[in-house]
Amino acid sequence: MKEINLASVIATKRKERGVTQDQLAAFIGVSKASVSKWETGQSYPDITFLPPLAAYFTISIDELMGYSPQLEQSAINELYIQLAEDFARLPFTKVIANCATIIKKYYSCFPLLLYIAKLYTNHFMLAESLQQQEALLHETVALCERIQKESGDVRLNREAVLYQAICCLALKNPQEVLDLLGDRPKRILAEGILVSQAYQSMGAVDKAKETLQAELYQYVMASFQILLNILQQNMDTFGKAEEAYVRAADFARIFNMKHLNPNNVILLDALGAQMYCANHITEKALALLDEFVDTCVGDFFPFALQGDSFFDLVDPFLHDFEASTPRSEKVIKESMLHDILMNPAFDALHDHREYQRLVQKMQKFLRKA
Structure with missing residues (x-):
């Protein structure tokens, strides 16, 4: 971040213009000693001197002070x-x-x-x-x-x-x-389609393709999140919940979700395991928890959204989300263990040997991290 650095700016700008401290002092109406103190940081100009100083160097007062209220x-x-x-x-x-x-x-x-x-x-x-x-x-x-x-x-x-x-x-x-x-979903308007068509009309075909891929990428992620929420909201109705789980699993396979966004996959595994555990289908619950742990300790980290052979033009779009990881890696790993794997929803599995093995595997992974 840029800090206020008035001293070095005055000294640098004065030397760039090829003027002496005496000449600058005469223009502003102060002593040479005052200018010298400004440039060494021993004192600051009176606020009334900032406008003439900025005008003398043909810069803004913000530039004079070496300060910007904005960041790139x-x-x-x-x-x-x-x-x-x-x-x-x-x-x-x-x-x-x-x-x-x-x-x-x-x-x-x-x-x-x-x-x-x-x-x-x-x-x-x-x-x-x-x-x-x-x-x-x-x-x-x-x-x-x-x-x-x-x-x-x-x-x-x-x-x-x-x-x-x-x-x-x-x-x-x-x-x-x-x-x-609003109290109901708005009609979907895929803005990216219009932007893509605009680029197409301008002859920027590559940009049109890139925009359309980025739009679809976002809708894929949003659609998957909606499926996860439908699954979660229907936990009290096994038939509906399992149908949501199956559709989400098919969706994940079709769109290569494990590669694009493994976080979505582990959330699906965890919710599916909760669903089966709540309905006393222990074998399927443990199988999904096994997949959950394998993904966590496998290629999950360092976490990053990414494209694949189909979404091969989304890198510029994803680059704008360099800081998209919502929490640090340490916090995410601890959440994987405590908030998900050791969720009270799995209390019925605590005495099961396979469940204990999975917890130990995650704990070992965290100790190494």
């Missing part, structure tokens, strides 16, 4: 990844305090604020108390509302609405979710 996307991605790692290795309150400092410094960098909202949404559960969790969720809602009111960016606004809805759901405010998103 690459810098935002790097910062996101670093903060996600900090949540895994540093005290929660320390990371939140760091985030608060960053927010104040870049309060008008709306893409960064959206990434902070993503971080908070994915890490609020690490707070020690329910009160702290709720406070962070409310802060995230406030960030999302600011983005919507001030950014003027349609894409950012749309994402901010979604993260605000997620927070409202976590805060047990379902009516606010409906107020934000």
Whole structure:
């Protein structure tokens, strides 16, 4: 991140123009000693001198101070990844305090604020108390509302609405979710198709193909998530739940989901195992847990969304999501063991030798990590 660096900027710009400290001092109306102190950082110019200094060097006051309220996307991605790692290795309150400092410094960098909202949404559960969790969720809602009111960016606004809805759901405010998103699904309008057709009309055939693949890729991921939710919502009706599971498994096979997004596959394995365990079909439950563990300890890490032989043009699209891993690798691994494999839904399997073997296998994997 760029820090205020007035001293070096004045010195550099003065030398670039080929003027002496005496000449700059005469123009501004101060002593040579004052200019010397500015350039060595011993003191700062009076605020009234900033406009004439900026005008003298033909730069903005922000440039004069070596400060930018905005960050490039690459810098935002790097910062996101670093903060996600900090949540895994540093005290929660320390990371939140760091985030608060960053927010104040870049309060008008709306893409960064959206990434902070993503971080908070994915890490609020690490707070020690329910009160702290709720406070962070409310802060995230406030960030999302600011983005919507001030950014003027349609894409950012749309994402901010979604993260605000997620927070409202976590805060047990379902009516606010409906107020934000509407009370029924909107008609699907695949914007990527229109963008692809526009590129096609311009003769940019490769760009048209790339756009269409990226659109389909997103719909594949979204459709799979919907199937997982249908499975989860129908756990009390075995026939419906198993049908959802079978369709999701077929979907995963057809679209090579284990390669594209192995996280989706382990979620399906875990939900399928819960379904079969709840219906006392132990053999199938253990078989799915075995697949779950094999995927976790196999090629899951380092986790990254990726294409395949069919989605062979999505790399530029995925590159924009360099920071897409919502939590650090350490936090994800611990969640695999405690939140999924050792879920109370599998209490009936605790005394089963195969289940114990799988838990030990995961624990061994975590110790090596």
